[in-house]
Amino acid sequence: MKALLIAEKPSLARDIESVYRKMKYPDEITFIALRGHILELKTPEEYSEAWGKPWKLDVLPMIPEKFEYNVKIKDVYKEVKDQITSGKYDYIINACDAGREGELIFYSVYKHIGKKIPVKRFWASDTTPTTIEKALNNLIDDKDSSLTALKASSQFRAYFDWLLGMNLSRAITLKTGTLIPCGRVMTPTLGIVVQRELEIRNFKPVNFWEVEADFDKYKGLWFDKDTNETKFLDKAKAEEFVSKLAKEGKVEAIEQKKETEYAPTLHSLLELQKEANKAYGYTADKTLAIAQVLYEKKKLLTYPRTESRYLPKNLAEMIPKHLKCLEDIPEVSKFVAKILGDKKRIAETASNKKYVDDKKVTDHHAIIPTNMQPKLAELSKEELNIYMLVVKRFLSIFLDPYVTNKTTIITDVDGEKFKTTGKTLVDLGYRAIYNVKDDK
Numbered sequence: 001m002k003a004l005l006i007a008e009k010p011s012l013a014r015d016i017e018s019v020y021r022k023m024k025y026p027d028e029i030t031f032i033a034l035r036g037h038i039l040e041l042k043t044p045e046e047y048s049e050a051w052g053k054p055w056k057l058d059v060l061p062m063i064p065e066k067f068e069y070n071v072k073i074k075d076v077y078k079e080v081k082d083q084i085t086s087g088k089y090d091y092i093i094n095a096c097d098a099g100r101e102g103e104l105i106f107y108s109v110y111k112h113i114g115k116k117i118p119v120k121r122f123w124a125s126d127t128t129p130t131t132i133e134k135a136l137n138n139l140i141d142d143k144d145s146s147l148t149a150l151k152a153s154s155q156f157r158a159y160f161d162w163l164l165g166m167n168l169s170r171a172i173t174l175k176t177g178t179l180i181p182c183g184r185v186m187t188p189t190l191g192i193v194v195q196r197e198l199e200i201r202n203f204k205p206v207n208f209w210e211v212e213a214d215f216d217k218y219k220g221l222w223f224d225k226d227t228n229e230t231k232f233l234d235k236a237k238a239e240e241f242v243s244k245l246a247k248e249g250k251v252e253a254i255e256q257k258k259e260t261e262y263a264p265t266l267h268s269l270l271e272l273q274k275e276a277n278k279a280y281g282y283t284a285d286k287t288l289a290i291a292q293v294l295y296e297k298k299k300l301l302t303y304p305r306t307e308s309r310y311l312p313k314n315l316a317e318m319i320p321k322h323l324k325c326l327e328d329i330p331e332v333s334k335f336v337a338k339i340l341g342d343k344k345r346i347a348e349t350a351s352n353k354k355y356v357d358d359k360k361v362t363d364h365h366a367i368i369p370t371n372m373q374p375k376l377a378e379l380s381k382e383e384l385n386i387y388m389l390v391v392k393r394f395l396s397i398f399l400d401p402y403v404t405n406k407t408t409i410i411t412d413v414d415g416e417k418f419k420t421t422g423k424t425l426v427d428l429g430y431r432a433i434y435n436v437k438d439d440k
Helices: 010-022 074-084 100-113 129-137 145-176 186-202 235-243 269-280 284-296 319-324 333-340 343-350 381-396 429-434
Strands: 002-007 028-033 039-041 069-071 091-095 119-121 212-214 219-223 250-261 402-413 416-427
Touching: 002 010, 002 074, 010 028, 010 091, 010 129, 028 074, 039 100, 039 145, 069 100, 074 100, 091 100, 100 145, 250 416, 269 284, 269 381, 284 381, 319 333, 319 343, 333 343, 333 381, 381 429, 402 429
Parallel strands: 002 028, 002 091, 091 119
Antiparallel strands: 039 069, 212 219, 219 416, 250 402, 402 416
């Protein structure tokens, strides 16, 4: 049998073909690639003259009877169309990115061409040779329920974006007399920014005073025993309150509590972007671009455009292979050795729903290091920074929790209460991998 494999980008097509040439695949495959989105939804005026300029309120909402696409990159489209309509192939392999956007990119082209050939899905979470070979040997029929739902959601989201953007942009522009673009993501995000800006502008600072008592070996903060309030809004009242207090206090209660903090969940793209911004000041776009290189070219990270922070159970079984590839990284080698030497620890983590949960995995699982041995010297400083963030987060889930003993002392001074809190370190746990000290 003969198959036509369509990848989302030429680089991925080359990677898959390279693995295919070295393995024993039963069918003959021809490889071609798209260039991302090569089609785009038609503009309103292409559906109806009445929806063209000048814009009019009375034609809103504009709802096409059937959504249609235009070809944006004609040479690539022609190459794909010629191959699909050639009659040479028994089935097509959809090797666009394994996710909702990849489904939209492939099926917008496939449906536009209109030639019905059976489709199988190549689904891989990274581009390492092992994963590619496994994906080729386990192609998924596109009629599988999980794929049909994903396909439908990708198409409906594109339609919804069009309906929302085209209609609301025109409605608000016509009402205000100013060109104001609206979008599913852009508009609510802008709304959040505006709301926060108004809160900042309208914020009116108010002075307040607190009373702290020095009990020689420790200090305590006054609090209202009925409301738990600690602030005085009138300085004179605070001073009057202090003047009436006795000079000595009596310890009324001491409470000690053990606090345990487990490693955070794994990285989604958003979590990685937030951590990279906090650690290095990288913008969200910059972090995504670096992660994409580490996924696509360096093959060191799994698929980065994920909303999930969890691993599926079937991948959790492969964890030792992913860990093994990290043991020569000097910064974390001692932690990797500790984890690899404790099979029980690995098994417990692999069954811990805080990190491994099939129900919380969306299109893709959390971002983790692949099972490729990293050549750190070949990475740029920025690539190394992002890679190590992912490596440390991944390793941290196998390490002990951060444990402290928190002590609370309540001191009574003539019926008034003062609270003192403090904590002592019991176990630095997973925080040790970040070279942090106890933050007393």
